[in-house]
Amino acid sequence: QKEVEQDPGPLSVPEGAIVSLNCTYSNSAFQYFMWYRQYSRKGPELLMYTYSSGNKEDGRFTAQVDKSSKYISLFIRDSQPSDSATYLCAMSTATGANSKLTFGKGITLSVRP
């Protein structure tokens, strides 16, 4: 079993839709949770991070963590064609010397005008 599982997609939605992206994990030592966005031919760009259970909101994006269920989600409200990209969840057990990130495989989102 992989440490981090992410819905494989691809996902296609109409402009304005609410998008829900999800990851599950098996390692209960993960404490820090991130979402990255990767456009074609670019490196991943950090969207949001959180380290506690609950919700964190940033504009149209909301990150949700449920540590008891080992489940994290990213919600995108009022999706735009510019949101079309690959979204990767990432997790780490600690900072500093052990801050390596373990990624999900990513899901490709397409927002249709």
Added chain:
Amino acid sequence: KAGVTQTPRYLIKTRGQQVTLSCSPISGHRSVSWYQQTPGQGLQFLFEYFSETQRNKGNFPGRFSGRQFSNSRSEMNVSTLELGDSALYLCASISTGSPTDTQYFGPGTRLTVL
């Protein structure tokens, strides 16, 4: 502030050759990490360097190695290339912070092994 620079952006090599990739982190960042991204395996951690010392290593064979210089620039080397080494190699510049470090990725080097 300039972002993470990786050179070259694209590289084509043949099996058995070796390759060196370069990464210049964001000014002031002393730590860099390297990842391999493939369609089949996704992003996988290779290693991390802090102040010229490797302090974490992923599950890759010894053909993959790296180093960091005193100016924080980093290189990774892959010897005896195999077809399966074809991938996007990403360098991340790490900002130490609280409660967690933040990793900023470069555009990557696309390596194709023929």
